[in-house]
Amino acid sequence: MKLECDNCSHTFNVNQIKDIKQEPVKNDIVRHFIECPDCQHKFTTHYENDAIREITAEIRRLQKKAPLKIKQKNKLHKLRRKVRIMADTLKTVVEKDES
């Protein structure tokens, strides 16, 4: 995936950036981001808090149990959807706070 930096217009391939960095935002919220190779401008990939980390850990635990039973697959599906919604909500809250 190519991304154009809004700061310096440098175009770079996101897949070539191996280093996803983290920084605390506030409370239990952590921002994950990558940096433009040219100007170090930060691009947020996603935010995480304790609740999201807990569910992510549960998803990993379930994935390790593969092959999964139907019931476990359904649970995994629900958890993934839940974590996506939570991450979206968190992003909205954090970015509203910043502006």
Ligand SMILES: [Zn+2]
């Ligand atoms: Zn840049």
